[in-house]
Amino acid sequence: MLEFLDTGAILSIGAFLQLASNLLRFWSPPFGLFATTFCMASLGMAFQDSHSNTFVSTVNGAHRWLGFIHAMYALGALVSPFVATPIASSMQSKWSIFYIFLVGLGVINIVGVVLAFRDSIRILPRSLSASGNDHARGRSVEALHGMVKILHLRVVWILSLFFFFMLGVGITAGGTSNFPATVLGLTNLWIGWVVVYLVDVRHGKLSEVGYTPAGLYGGIFLGRLLLAEPTHRFGERRMILLYGVIMLGLQLVFWLVPNIIASATALSLLGFFFGPLFPIVSFISRSAMDSRAQLIGTGCFRWHKVIS
Secondary structure, eight states: OTTTBOHHHHHHHHHHHHHHHHHTTTTOOOHHHHHHHHHHHHHHHHHHHHHHHHHHTTSTTHHHHHHHHHHHHHHHHHHHHHHHHHHHHHOGGGGGGHHHHHHHHHHHHHHHHHHHTGGGOSBOOGGGSSSOOOOSSOHHHHHHHHHHHHHTOHHHHHHHHHHHHHHHHHHHHHSEEEEEGGGGTOSSOEEEHHHHHHHHTSOOOHHHHTTHHHHHHHHHHHHHHHSHHHHHHHOHHHHHHHHHHHHHHHHHHHHHSOOHHHHHHHHHHHHHHHTTHHHHHHHHHHHHSOHHHHHHHHHHHHHHHHHO
16 A cells, blocks of 8 residues: 555554444444454554554654554553443443444544644655656556565564564463353453463452453553663663563563462563563664565564464
8 A cells, every 4th residue: 555645544544444443333233244343443453553653663762752652552451441341341231332432532543643644645646656666567566576575574574573472472461362251150251361360370359350461551551651761772682681581580470479469560560571572673673674664564563463
């Protein structure tokens, strides 16, 4: 799409797809349509994620702004369960009303994008396309050729593998699993691996440990806001290694110390040092690739996230 549309147009399409997906959810549509909306939302997120990261990496103080926008992701992951859980528990037959909350965020998203990028919401003439070449081949062929060329870059695959393992750790810690809470005596609830571990191994009460993953996302949120500057000042590569060692130690505390409070604290601190990794590597990729390669590279990073 980079060959045909300017940045604002692509971001607007992404915002519209996310808004449309939530408009199709809140009224409890048939399951087939409901499932399809997640593909629509994911496509919109892919458009916005790759292009917004690339845009922000070009501005002054990019390391701070990348930390900020990725902190907003963690803030959403932190707030969302506190909105969804009361709705799901008090209105079980109308749980889809939760998506009205996301419709409101979608409206804010699309209005913000249109206002911020109104000058670049346009179809690119051939002379202004990303390749800038005026060959007989169509722009679609040019785009495909450029993508193949970028996928031959060694740095793209190295960073993709880094994200594969990094996001695998984060999603396993704070994401949801296919473990139904009915096994623990509850209904209409799916819980994360961390909660399963604290209930099954640490023998905690679900009512007390159910919100533990919120501590992880709270840590990620603070880490992305507070560690962006010291990480940039002392060197990104050096700090990534330091954070990795600290997280390994915190993971061992979580596993080996038979105390729920210690485990929850270790998880929150793990999130704090885990948080800046994604914006750090996004910033590093700016120096390793040009903006066009970074766009496609970010797509590869997200593909590895889906797999992890």
